[in-house]
């Protein structure tokens with residue numbers, strides 16, 4: 077590991093960050109592309125500390141950083157400019173520093189869509205069901221609507237939160253059909269779904285026996301996607317797989333959103349010479365170890 081006076085610093089700020097995979101992903105990207113940079117994770121105690129940290133990162137001329145829970149919204153008040161998509165979502169996960177001017181972006185939705193495109197899955201004119209209506213669901217729903225999905229069904233524990241997301245989607249994409257159901261109304265939820273995405277933490281470590289919705293009530297046309305990546309394959313994904321259905325786990329989205337952060341920070345990496353599939357496979361094999 078070479079560190080010298082030219083080494084650039086990138087980082088993640090959030091709380092907690094101890095289980096974050098972002099340092100592994102970004103340091104691997106730097107390593108495979110021979111970039112003299114390091115990516116660290118900083119646990120930020122509270123909002124007062126956040127303000128000081130952002131001033132510090134600006135003063136240190138850190139070229140870029142990621143922001144995770146619980147500061148994805150709060151960070152906006154310290155930025156000079158916010159990208160249009162991030163403005164719609166009202167949340168930031170990537171910050172670029174251009175000569176002291178901090179610009180905020182959100183790459184979560186793009187990361188999700190890329191994982192479908194990489195598998196040549198076209199969602200135009202299709203029907204999706206999202207379980208959950210939180211931050212990740214917002215990014216995914218807006219990106220699906222942008223990509224031409226026909227209908228989005230939102231299933232959530234708190235129906236008011238589902239309606240808020242419905243209102244947001246309809247305000248930007250009035251032609252997309254959006255319906256909402258309470259999670260506990262399982263018997264009423266439509267079954268003819270082409271893309272089913274779990275965006276809740278249900279099934280995440282340590283509650284690995286939990287399942288957001290039973291895959292057996294859907295059909296073989298349904299693609300099952302769980303954005304959880306700890307464990308790599310949740311009970312939801314394993315059950316769908318046992319039924320012979322197509323599945324995608326959350327690691328693809330996680331790595332893709334990091335690649336999009338890199339695209340914002342280091343545009344020069346994005347020529348046809350960079351073998352992103354090879355880099356992704358290498359990162360996944362390290363995570364599986």
Ligand code: NAP
Nearest residue numbers: 208209210211212213233234237275276277303326329330
């Ligand atoms: P969030 O904003 O807190 O939203 C959580 C959502 O899950 C809400 O809709 C909430 O419902 C629902 N929920 C939470 N606990 C629940 C429970 N016990 N039973 C039923 N519903 C429950 O969180 P987020 O940022 O969207 O993240 C959600 C998950 O996605 C996390 O597991 C996170 O690790 C994962 N994630 C993955 C990626 C990736 O790149 N793969 C990116 C972002 C997030 P209510 O509205 O009723 O509270």
